Amino acid sequence: MxxxxxxxxxxxxxxxxxxxxxVSCQNKVNASVGETVLLTCSVSEVGLALKDASVYWTDKDDNTVLDIIKNEPDLSSQSDRYKDRVSSFPDRYQAGNFSIQMKKVQLSDSSPYDCKVPQLGFRNRVTLNVSAKRNGPGPEPGPEPGPGPSGGAVVxxxxxxxxxxxxxxxxxxx
Known part of the structure; x- marks a missing residue:
């Protein structure tokens, strides 16, 4: 040959x-107590498969962080520990971006988080490590993170x- x-x-x-x-990917995110973080979840399979996508974000204890049912955020089964702190980017769903933003992170938020899209057999794991707030002066907090470059596409x-x-x-x- x-x-x-x-x-x-x-x-x-x-x-x-x-x-x-x-592909199932593994990402790590580091943050300090009180910060806002972006937990990414981007699916490369776009098109008809995502038209009525259902996506399930869960933590290490299988608590519901956020469900997205038929491309609509569904807060009905969200765990109380994430209420009013987790949001997503509905305008990015059709592009395969199911990333979430978590506000005011706490030490207890340190955990692996899974983003699952069962109809595609897709799972993405993001591990969040939260450390105690820094002492003393530091840089001013920047703007809240958006869905990422290129509309949140993560390769x-x-x-x-x-x-x-x-x-x-x-x-x-x-």
Whole structure:
């Protein structure tokens, strides 16, 4: 097999692996008590699959942080610990952005949070680490975080993608 054929086969394999199912990503967010944070959740599968999407944000104890049912925030089952502190960006749902904003974070908010889109088999985990407020003068707090660059689109390569990409590049030179 020629190097160019090998490279083509590996690229095809990489494309197949990446298209098997939406990627589950893991992100970490650090904050101090009282800050506002953005917990990101972006799905690459856009279009008809997201027309009536249901998305479930939960914490480590399976408490409901926020449910989005058929592209509408649903606060009816939201845990009391998140009431009036968690919001989302409904104008970004159709683009696959189901990120949430959590205000006035507390030490007890330190937890992994899961964003699940069952109809796509998608799960995104964001780990929030909250530390005690800094003592002494510090920088003035900035504006509240928005949904992110490019309308909240977040592209994250996980370790599987990085491994496949590395093997692809290396195989083209062997």
């Amino acid at each position: 020629s190097p160019s054929q090998r490279c083509a086969h590996v690229l095809l394999l990489m494309f197949s692996v990446c298209r098997m199912s939406p 994250t390569l996980n370790s599987i993608h990085m491994t496949v990409l590395s093997v692809t590049v290396l195989s083209c030179f062997i």
